Amino acid sequence: MRYRWQTGATAWLLHRLTGAAVGIYLLLHILGQFDMKYGGSLEGLRNFLNAKGIAVVLLAFLIYHTLNGVRELIVDFGQGALYHKKLFWVMMAIGLAFFIAGLIAL
């Protein structure tokens, strides 16, 4: 398989990578909360998931995945195909604002 580094293909690839990472994180989050109630032996897992560095990466990935998802919706259901590259950067600008707000709230 070959990837072409144009805006759309790169956005698609990042959507996959952030989706996989966030998906695994959230499964571990469910496991960690389950263990907190019924066992308590996975303290290390919870500490890892709650670490500041991990939280910052998760926040960035979540914001990217959500906003690129919105962009995909506009491309699929609206007229986004006509301006999807410009839309990508608009979403990234919105994402940056959310990211900064999230960092302050963390």
Added chain:
Amino acid sequence: MTYPATGNGGAFNWLFQRISGIVIAVILFIHLGTVHFGISIVDLGTPAWKVFHLVFVILLLYHILNGFWLFIEDYVHTPWLRVSLFGVSWVVGIVFFIMGFVTFVPFGS
């Protein structure tokens, strides 16, 4: 060439990935604001919040596992492995649903 376990070609999955994604985005925003960022403190033991998290977990597991299924569709072409991973994703979905359910539904009791 057709590969096993592709069902109806994924039209429903394609649409529901978008619908679940929209709902998850809204729920996640509320989940982060209340449970994690503490912007508004709420009692997670009330029925409404249990339903909220029940819907959250169901849609999230669907969205995650359907996403993983897209990886399998694109990168795994060995028939028996595709079928096996399809089965694994169902097991993961059921196990994690049960774990989520017993974690937040008995809250406050």
